[in-house]
Amino acid sequence: MDPLVLGIESTCDETGVALVRGRDLLGESVASSMDEHARFGGIVPEVASRAHLEEMLPTLDAALASAGVSLADVDAIAVASGPGLVGSLTVGVAAAKALAVALGRPLYGVNHVVGHIAVDELIHGPFPDRFLALVVSGGHSSLLMVEDIAASVVELGQTLDDAAGEAFDKVGRLLGLPYPGGPHVDRLARGGNPEAIAFPRGLSTPKDLVRHPYDFSFSGLKTAVARYVEACEDGGRDVPREDVAASFAAAVADVLMTKTIRACRELGIQTLVIGGGFSANSQLRELAASRCAEEGIDVRIPPIRYCTDNGAMIAALGSAALRAGLPRSDLGFGVDSALPLDRAVA
Amino acid sequence: MELALDTSASISVAIVDGDRLIASASEYAPRSHAEILAPMIRGVMGEADATGADVTRIIVGTGPAPFTGLRVGLVTAQTLGRSWGIPVAGVCSLDALGAEHGGRVTVVADARRREVYWAHYEDGVRVDGPFVSVPEEVRVAGDVIGRGAALYTEVFGGRPEARHDPDPAWLARLVRRATACGQTDFPTRPLYLRRPDVHGGPRA
Numbered sequence: 001m002d003p004l005v006l007g008i009e010s011t012c013d014e015t016g017v018a019l020v021r022g023r024d025l026l027g028e029s030v031a032s033s034m035d036e037h038a039r040f041g042g043i044v045p046e047v048a049s050r051a052h053l054e055e056m057l058p059t060l061d062a063a064l065a066s067a068g069v070s071l072a073d074v075d076a077i078a079v080a081s082g083p084g085l086v087g088s089l090t091v092g093v094a095a096a097k098a099l100a101v102a103l104g105r106p107l108y109g110v111n112h113v114v115g116h117i118a119v120d121e122l123i124h125g126p127f128p129d130r131f132l133a134l135v136v137s138g139g140h141s142s143l144l145m146v147e148d149i150a151a152s153v154v155e156l157g158q159t160l161d162d163a164a165g166e167a168f169d170k171v172g173r174l175l176g177l178p179y180p181g182g183p184h185v186d187r188l189a190r191g192g193n194p195e196a197i198a199f200p201r202g203l204s205t206p207k208d209l210v211r212h213p214y215d216f217s218f219s220g221l222k223t224a225v226a227r228y229v230e231a232c233e234d235g236g237r238d239v240p241r242e243d244v245a246a247s248f249a250a251a252v253a254d255v256l257m258t259k260t261i262r263a264c265r266e267l268g269i270q271t272l273v274i275g276g277g278f279s280a281n282s283q284l285r286e287l288a289a290s291r292c293a294e295e296g297i298d299v300r301i302p303p304i305r306y307c308t309d310n311g312a313m314i315a316a317l318g319s320a321a322l323r324a325g326l327p328r329s330d331l332g333f334g335v336d337s338a339l340p341l342d343r344a345v346a
Numbered sequence: 347m348e349l350a351l352d353t354s355a356s357i358s359v360a361i362v363d364g365d366r367l368i369a370s371a372s373e374y375a376p377r378s379h380a381e382i383l384a385p386m387i388r389g390v391m392g393e394a395d396a397t398g399a400d401v402t403r404i405i406v407g408t409g410p411a412p413f414t415g416l417r418v419g420l421v422t423a424q425t426l427g428r429s430w431g432i433p434v435a436g437v438c439s440l441d442a443l444g445a446e447h448g449g450r451v452t453v454v455a456d457a458r459r460r461e462v463y464w465a466h467y468e469d470g471v472r473v474d475g476p477f478v479s480v481p482e483e484v485r486v487a488g489d490v491i492g493r494g495a496a497l498y499t500e501v502f503g504g505r506p507e508a509r510h511d512p513d514p515a516w517l518a519r520l521v522r523r524a525t526a527c528g529q530t531d532f533p534t535r536p537l538y539l540r541r542p543d544v545h546g547g548p549r550a
Contacts, residue, residue, distance in 0.1 A: 046413065046542035053417045053536065057424050071429055087414050090380045094418040095425045097384035101391075102398055102429030331388065334381045 003075035007315025010092030011084025011112045013048045015055040017063035018311030020319045025122045027067025030310050031055040041179045049087035056095050078318020081109030081346045082339030089335035106328035108318045109346030113140050115313035116275035118149050122316050124300045132269045134260050137276035138165035143214045150320040155341045157214025165278040167218035171225050175241050185245045192246030199224050199251040214263050249283040257287050271298045280304040321345050347400045350514035352407030353379050353419030354439035355493050359386050360515040361394040367515050369393040379418035398430040405518045407439030409537040410463040410476050435521045435532030442512035445470035450488030454495040462494035478539040
């Protein structure tokens with residue numbers, strides 16, 4: 001029988017604990033402090049850290065109960081050791097180390113961003129030997145070449161400024177929508193015309209494509225949206241919010257998928273896995289499905305509830321680390337708010 | 347045996363059996379709590395030749411203290427307690443210094459940002475506090491001890507020997523005394539004493 005791995009996630013505002021055996025998710029629990037941050041228009045790190053401390057044991061208990069196992073059954077522990085907010089990360093890492101000491105079990109500090117991809121193995125089964133991964137969230141927009149999710153991940157490109165989800169939150173603010181803006185902009189966009197306004201595609205000129213073939217940039221797009229909204233207001237016209245949202249969302253999805261498909265083609269890749277909170281975006285999911293179908297690429301995107309932060313992604317990556325035979329982390333490892341993406345295990 | 351720990355200033359761990367100290371370790375490393383505490387606990391338990399089955403209670407200092415390090419101690423104590431199925435007792439960290447010194451004393455700890463945490467004690471009993479304030483606003487009574495006192499010698503008088511952090515063995519002693527007097531509730535809630543910093547304030 002495969003080892004039972006307990007995973008702990010606490011990189012931002014969600015406290016997550018899950019139990020995974022092999023590639024099977026046995027049970028999980030997630031607590032979020034988002035409601036406490038919404039009125040501030042962004043995550044308040046200290047509020048998130050305090051919530052993690054309060055939620056850690058209740059979330060652990062709930063995950064164990066939902067999996068129908070006890071702590072004595074746990075064979076290994078995995079915890080997100082970065083990237084993320086230092087105060088938040090610290091609570092999860094300390095809890096995981098305490099479990100490792102108390103139970104005498106090995107501990108793996110793993111990469112949160114890589115976990116967003118690893119979680120897909122729990123949904124769609126084993127990964128192929130070689131695939132591309134697009135991780136898109138409020139903090140990241142990165143294209144990864146993966147040969148082993150725990151042992152061999154290479155970052156091909158990333159955003160040079162805002163992350164995709166971050167750009168959505170900022171445009172949400174411009175359109176007067178509540179924080180976090182992503183889901184609100186998405187909803188608004190569904191009622192608009194994605195071709196109404198020609199917003200720019202960042203880093204897409206021939207010259208940019210030489211220097212930054214797989215990098216992204218969304219700050220110019222966000223500025224273009226701001227100028228458009230200002231021009232409407234200055235001219236005394238109503239802002240066509242649905243069309244702005246739809247055209248903006250189309251520009252983000254277009255540039256993400258165009259560069260990703262190009263990488264698949266150039267590297268001869270047949271499988272694409274998309275993960276991270278922003279992969280819940282409906283325009284991106286639709287465009288990924290249609291473009292990959294045209295190209296004959298197998299695209300895998302976890303269901304929306306596994307795109308946001310959770311313990312399952314961390315347990316999945318811990319399970320993959322055990323499968324790959326990686327050494328356990330030394331108990332003295334620290335949190336790393338800027339953990340590089342080519343280090344899946346700390 | 348009892349396992350006691352405090353992360354309010356130094357990172358400190360002790361294993362005690364009644365009033366007898368079996369093993370202990372301490373290190374001052376203000377930004378490295380998450381790295382140091384767990385290996386320290388494992389090391390001290392090894393030195394005491396103790397396993398989880400030997401430990402009957404965990405005692406933890408609840409601050410007041412800088413937040414991130416304090417949480418490392420609290421979540422560690424809570425998680426160990428859950429894993430071993432034993433109770434976890436929380437005590438105000440400053441109480442260890444007040445009790446160890448005895449008599450009339452003001453305990454002053456470093457709160458960073460040019461502030462201190464402080465409290466008054468009479469014969470080991472906290473009679474006022476804990477508070478957080480700038481050093482100049484501390485109402486001094488009796489001797490002044492603690493890392494905060496040593497840090498702000500211009501306010502509290504030059505007493506380098508006063509640099510002293512809470513000893514978890516003393517926290518354990520306090521819990522044992524209180525238990526003997528019938529106290530059963532030892533909350534492990536953190537004593538933050540400050541509200542979270544919120545940059546920008548609420549949006550309309």
